[in-house]
Amino acid sequence: MKKFLVLSITTLSVLLFLGCEGPAGVDGIDGVDGQDGAQGPAGADGNVTCLSCHNNVTQEVIATEFAASQHSSGAIAVDYAGGRSYCAECHSHEGFLEFALTGDVAADIANPSAWECSTCHAIHTDFAADDYAFRLGDAVTLIADGTTVVDGANNNICLNCHQSRRNVGYYDKYTADTTFTRTFTGDDIAVYQNAAVGPGGSKTLNGTGDTLTVVFDVPTTYAYISSTHAGPHHSAQGNVWQGLGGVTDGTPYAAHDGGCVECHMGPESGHSFWPEEGNCMVTGCHTSSKESSLDAFAVRVAAAAEALEGLHAIHLDDADNGYVYGNIHPVYASLPKAEFNAWWNFMVLLEDRSRGAHNPTYFETLLTSIETDLGL
Ligand code: HEC
Ligand code: HEC
Ligand code: HEC
Ligand code: HEC
Numbered sequence: 001m002k003k004f005l006v007l008s009i010t011t012l013s014v015l016l017f018l019g020c021e022g023p024a025g026v027d028g029i030d031g032v033d034g035q036d037g038a039q040g041p042a043g044a045d046g047n048v049t050c051l052s053c054h055n056n057v058t059q060e061v062i063a064t065e066f067a068a069s070q071h072s073s074g075a076i077a078v079d080y081a082g083g084r085s086y087c088a089e090c091h092s093h094e095g096f097l098e099f100a101l102t103g104d105v106a107a108d109i110a111n112p113s114a115w116e117c118s119t120c121h122a123i124h125t126d127f128a129a130d131d132y133a134f135r136l137g138d139a140v141t142l143i144a145d146g147t148t149v150v151d152g153a154n155n156n157i158c159l160n161c162h163q164s165r166r167n168v169g170y171y172d173k174y175t176a177d178t179t180f181t182r183t184f185t186g187d188d189i190a191v192y193q194n195a196a197v198g199p200g201g202s203k204t205l206n207g208t209g210d211t212l213t214v215v216f217d218v219p220t221t222y223a224y225i226s227s228t229h230a231g232p233h234h235s236a237q238g239n240v241w242q243g244l245g246g247v248t249d250g251t252p253y254a255a256h257d258g259g260c261v262e263c264h265m266g267p268e269s270g271h272s273f274w275p276e277e278g279n280c281m282v283t284g285c286h287t288s289s290k291e292s293s294l295d296a297f298a299v300r301v302a303a304a305a306e307a308l309e310g311l312h313a314i315h316l317d318d319a320d321n322g323y324v325y326g327n328i329h330p331v332y333a334s335l336p337k338a339e340f341n342a343w344w345n346f347m348v349l350l351e352d353r354s355r356g357a358h359n360p361t362y363f364e365t366l367l368t369s370i371e372t373d374l375g376l
């Protein structure tokens with residue numbers, strides 16, 4: 001009877017409880033931790049995977065080498081090119097970072113700075129033995145045509161910047177007779193009094209002799225040099241290495257598919273990036289410097305420079321300097337296609353700045369073509 005009563009009261013309180021819900025009780029105390037799991041497999045030896053790159057010696061040596069590189073002084077970066085929105089992706093730390101993030105540099109940068117370690121290196125992705133923590137280490141789509149994709153492994157970081165900005169089609173593009181009128185003053189008057197103006201072009205000096213008006217006539221058998229900065233830009237190295245950039249294509253430099261890193265970051269250079277001769281003569285590679293073959297190319301490029309100056313396609317600031325790129329720049333001109341093509345191929349070899357080292361076979365092809373087009 002007593003038992004029955006107890007049960008009834010319990011049943012009643014359950015019913016009462018269901019009928020009218022009270023406030024939730026306080027959370028119970030956390031349970032006791034479970035047992036540790038079994039130990040995972042041993043990781044790779046830290047000394048091998050991490051210290052092979054991260055050790056005091058390497059870091060110090062790299063810092064010293066890097067201090068000797070033009071990247072680290074960044075004269076042009078700080079001076080002006082690193083700040084301009086359309087130059088900064090290749091010319092300053094800040095520009096390259098923004099480009100890496102968004103694919104563009106949206107506005108001018110106020111205080112651009114030179115390259116740092118973190119311009120090229122960002123963060124590890126998988127810690128594999130070849131993970132150099134590159135920023136933009138993937139294959140590169142070439143700017144000049146917007147379609148060719150080059151995958152040069154560790155050279156990709158360099159290719160982002162060391163590539164042509166334009167191909168010949170950017171300049172040789174008119175499908176109907178076209179004319180361009182420009183005026184020149186100061187020292188330019190002497191240069192353009194001899195301008196190559198095309199069959200129907202003209203040069204007229206005004207009454208006071210301080211302004212020369214030049215009409216360049218560009219029929220379809222001609223092409224027009226439209227700027228004193230015309231050309232692929234000073235960065236054609238990657239294209240030439242790939243056998244690209246000239247009026248006609250060649251083939252990549254297969255014998256040196258190790259690329260920029262192989263010649264510019266070998267044992268003598270490391271992070272100075274300067275192509276020391278010692279890099280060529282590492283065990284099992286060349287037994288002598290290649291200087292003489294580079295000199296032979298340079299002599300022919302210098303001969304082409306003089307011929308092109310004679311045609312008023314380029315201006316040598318100091319004629320004796322021959323093949324010194326800082327002293328050569330294009331001039332506005334309307335040229336028959338053969339001469340124009342010779343000018344373009346010359347600009348590619350000039351701006352590549354390697355005297356043939358970047359692709360001797362392609363250099364030979366373009367030089368022969370220049371010599372044929374100029375009758376040298
Ligand atoms: C192939 C060479 C290489 C190997 C191997 C390597 N690293 Fe790095 N690591 C780099 C480079 C290059 C950088 C960027 C420049 C610098 O700081 O020295 C870097 C940067 C780092 C950074 C700084 C990242 C940041 O955001 O600032 C850490 C942390 C790091 N590595 C950890 C490791 C660890 C842990 C291992 C081993 C599992 C390892 N690395 C193996 C080349 C390497
Ligand atoms: C696609 C990348 C890229 C872009 C965009 C670019 N440059 Fe450059 N520029 C380079 C590289 C790479 C070099 C270094 C070549 C060398 O040292 O041989 C260079 C070199 C130069 C030089 C040095 C020439 C010398 O004689 O040493 C000047 C000046 C220059 N650039 C100006 C500009 C200006 C101005 C702009 C924007 C209108 C610009 N660049 C845009 C990649 C670029
Ligand atoms: C212009 C781009 C660039 C800059 C700037 C740069 N590095 Fe590197 N770094 C590279 C490339 C490319 C490699 C891979 C070299 C190779 O394939 O052998 C590399 C490799 C390394 C390695 C691996 C070990 C080695 O020497 O191969 C370390 C560590 C490293 N960099 C640290 C640094 C540090 C520290 C700085 C700044 C003082 C720096 N890097 C600046 C491009 C750069
Ligand atoms: C962010 C763009 C950028 C990257 C990445 C880059 N460079 Fe440069 N490099 C330049 C510019 C711009 C100059 C001219 C620097 C100046 O005078 O301000 C230059 C200069 C040079 C020079 C001239 C000589 C000197 O003293 O340094 C060499 C050689 C060179 N780079 C090789 C390389 C190699 C090899 C790599 C890849 C490991 C590389 N660069 C990566 C833009 C770049």
Ligand code: HEC
Pocket residue numbers: 155158159162237238239241256258259260261262263264275294352353354355357358
């Ligand atoms: C086969 C070796 C080799 C390869 C591959 C190579 N270079 Fe060079 N590079 C050289 C040599 C040698 C010179 C200097 C030639 C001279 O003394 O006139 C040079 C010159 C340069 C210069 C001009 C330096 C100056 O201001 O005078 C730049 C910039 C450059 N290389 C960048 C690159 C880049 C970027 C790559 C990869 C796309 C590359 N190189 C691939 C050997 C090489």
